[in-house]
Amino acid sequence: MQKLFKKYKIELSPKELKKFEFFLEIFKEKNSHINLSAIREDKEIIEKHFIDSIMLNVFLELKWNIADLGTGWWFPLIPLAIVNKNLQFTWIDSVWKKIKAIDSFIKDLKLKNVKTINSRAEDLWQNLKYRESFDFITSRAVSYFPTLLEYTLPLIKMWWIFVAYKLDNKNKINSKGKKYDLNQELKSAKKALTKLWWKILKIKNYNLAQQNRTIVLIEKIKKTHLRYPRRVGEPFNKPIK
Secondary structure, three states, X not given: OHHHHHHOOOOOOHHHHHHXXXXXXXXXXXXXXXXXXXXXXXXXXXXXXXXXXXXXXXHOOXXXXXXXXXXXXXXXXXXXXXXXXXXXXXXXXXXHHHHHHHHHHHHHOOOOOEEEXXXXXXXXXXXXXXXXXXXXXXXXOOOOHHHHHHHHHHHEEEEEEEEEEEEOOOOOEOOOOOEOOHHHHHHHOHHHHHHOOEEEEEEEEEEEOOEEEEEEXXXXXXXXXXXXXXXXXXXXXXXXX
C-alpha cells in the first residue's frame, strides 16, 4: 500500500497508513455483503478509491470546515478525513441506511473529525445553521453538473470552493444512449455557472490506474439568492441549461 501511495507522490505517516490498511479490510468485508463497488482487488481499491479521494491534497490546501455531498459510500470523505485530521468534515446524505453504515465505520476508524447529517441538500439550506456555512464542499461522481451546482450553492460560503471529482470515461453511456463527454458536460453547465454566480478556478486532469480523471475547482462569487435551490426534484428534473 505504501508503495502505491508513493507512486502518486503521497506521503503517509505510520498512523495514517495503519488506518488505511484497516479501512481496506472494512471496505472488503462490507463490500462482500452489500456490493458497494464492483472494484474488489486490493490494488484497484487503493488506487481508484483511496488515492483518487486524496489527490485533492496535491492540488489544493483544504481548510476549516468541509462537507461531502451525497457521494455514496465513504469516498472521498473518509480518506480525506484520515489525512487531514485537523479539519472538520461533514457527510450529507438523504439515505438513512447509508448514514448508519458510515457512522459505524467512522467509529471503527476512530475518526473524531467527521459527523453526518441525514438530509437532502435542497432541504438542509433552510436551516440557517448550515446555509452558507461550509468553506469547501466535495462531491465525487454525483449528478449532472448543472444539477450539482444548484445543490451545493446555498451551503457554501461566498468566495469559497466547490470541488467536483469526475471520471472522464469515454466508454460510459449516458441516459440518452450517448457516450459520456466531460467537456460537453462542462459546456452544458455554462448557463448554470453564470446564473448561480459560480466561477471555474481550475480544472486539474490526472491519470490514475490508466484512467483519465478530473477535479474541477469552482468558486462561489456572490451570495446565494433565496430562490435557490428550487423545490425538491426541480434541480434534477429541470436543470438550468
